[in-house]
Amino acid sequence: MTSQPRPAAPEPKCLPTTIYAGDTYCLYQECDHTPVGRYCTEVREETVCNTHSRFVMAEDDFDELVHAEPWPCKQTPAVAR
Numbered sequence: 001m002t003s004q005p006r007p008a009a010p011e012p013k014c015l016p017t018t019i020y021a022g023d024t025y026c027l028y029q030e031c032d033h034t035p036v037g038r039y040c041t042e043v044r045e046e047t048v049c050n051t052h053s054r055f056v057m058a059e060d061d062f063d064e065l066v067h068a069e070p071w072p073c074k075q076t077p078a079v080a081r
């Protein structure tokens with residue numbers, strides 16, 4: 001048995017993704033606001049890191065964001081280039 005550290009698994013690559021943030025009713029387009037395009041003005045677009053944000057599959061195949069990691073992502077340690 002050796003106690004050599006095993007090579008760490010490669011960090012998953014950070015990927016920006018656009019999410020829609022807002023009230024559930026707004027996201028389900030069941031609110032009374034004025035729709036602008038797909039969603040009403042209460043819904044805002046945000047760019048987060050897809051890799052480090054956590055989504056849970058909610059009912060209706062609606063991905064619920066439980067943790068948003070702002071983009072640009074700071075989770076990956078800066079690697080010497």
Ligand SMILES: [Zn+2]
Pocket residue numbers: 013014015049050051052069073074075076
């Ligand atoms: Zn990330």
Ligand SMILES: [Zn+2]
Pocket residue numbers: 025026027031032033034040041042043
């Ligand atoms: Zn709304």
